[in-house]
Amino acid sequence: MTESRYIVSPEEYGDGTRRVLRQLLASGAMGSVFAMRRTGEEGSFCYSLVSDPSMVDDIVPFYPVMPVQAARALTQLTITRPLDRPVAALLRPCEVRAFVENVKQSQGSMENLFIISCTCPGVVPTADIRDMKDEIAIREREFVIRDACSACIEFVPGPQTDMVLLMACDDPPEGTRLLLQSRRALETAAGLDGFEMETDRPLGELTAVTARQRASSRNRLLKNAPVAGRGLEDLVSMFSMCIGCRACRQACPLCNCILCDYETARTIHTPELVREESNRRGAVRVPSGSIQFQLGRLNHIAPYCTGCGQCSDVCPVHIPVAEIFIRAAELVQTSLGYSPGKDIDDAPALSTYVEGELQDITD
């Protein structure tokens, strides 16, 4: 396909998207909307499930913050049963991919979900949210995005997305420009008032230069990532500040175990063990287990990590967890030929295999 179909309107993308959402709710096409909402004056934002069309006014579409990774929220909404009415969800590409991974691991359902995503310009570090009040500044892109976001090359949403708001691209549009990516999106758009239908080049062509810029920042991050292959000593000094709060695990959209192995008696170091290790080593840090936890989490998550950067953001002692994960994930995913969240029909990386693969690592 050389041309794609878009709906366009001259109003600013926030107003344009809100108008779409209002109409979807009022017409009954959608039962609810899942989106980021302003909840106070002082830079308070949260994801909400909005059912009342009049409350769409509070929705700030793709406001550059991520107080929680939406895949976690959607998992909570769909883990026991699929949504019973259509819900339009405004999600960033990394959130879509993380949710797709969760669905593949039976931790949620895509049924009745109508996904509106964007070509993602990134989000600010969570600690900076309180300073984010001025919508004009946001539009002018006067904010510094997360390192993980600047190194993200998957900022163009995949095929699970129904509509895509054009944001980060080589020549950002003045008004609202929404790509209709699915048949459902074409049908839904037909019922919308006040939008022109247009054809234009596909997303890949509109974002080619931006993609190249992202790729070069990604290479920089991979090369300079903390503990980029520098060994045990660096790993130890990096995690010496870890307070063991497990916020990285709580924030991670892919850490979806109900009971983490690292909360069970099987992995918690017993007093006897700690004393024995102290005798053998001369000294041992108490409480122990921070590197053990991170190594375990890396092994469990690296095949599925979508590089959202949430783990770095929530770390109270500023350990660059995401950079470590992004680098490990790059190596792991390349070696398994796996791209998390890309195709909902792919089996999860560790639940499948190819008979003749990986022979060089075994004998």
Place this chain on the structure above:
Amino acid sequence: MDEFEPRIIGFLCNWCSYAGADLAGTSRLEMPSNLVPIKVMCSSRVDPEMVADAFLRGADGVLIAGCHPGDCHYDKGNYYARRRFAVLKKVVESLGLEADRLRLSWISASEGARFRKVVEEFTEKVRKLGPNPAGKETLL
């Protein structure tokens, strides 16, 4: 100072590799005694976190051994084990830790001699690498 004797943890699958080790024993094959065997029901039972734990607790090497591809008692457990091992290797590499201290070998119940060969080879390799620095580290 005494010569360094590596300590190697071996996760051996019940159906093939543990039986192979048994055969090596009953055949009275001599081999280094550096390997501490741990019997698991299948090589796919070995979660990478178990290997990471052994490594941080100071094991100088970790061997995972299972049935040859196609011969898994549970049909395809060893294929999954291989994928997990690939993840583990890459994670360890990405952190600049010594991936050479980890090995995944296929050893059948009838391969007592191969078990001995793997143990000999791996012991020598780990001996050359020297003691695992994680065994001295005070922060786990």
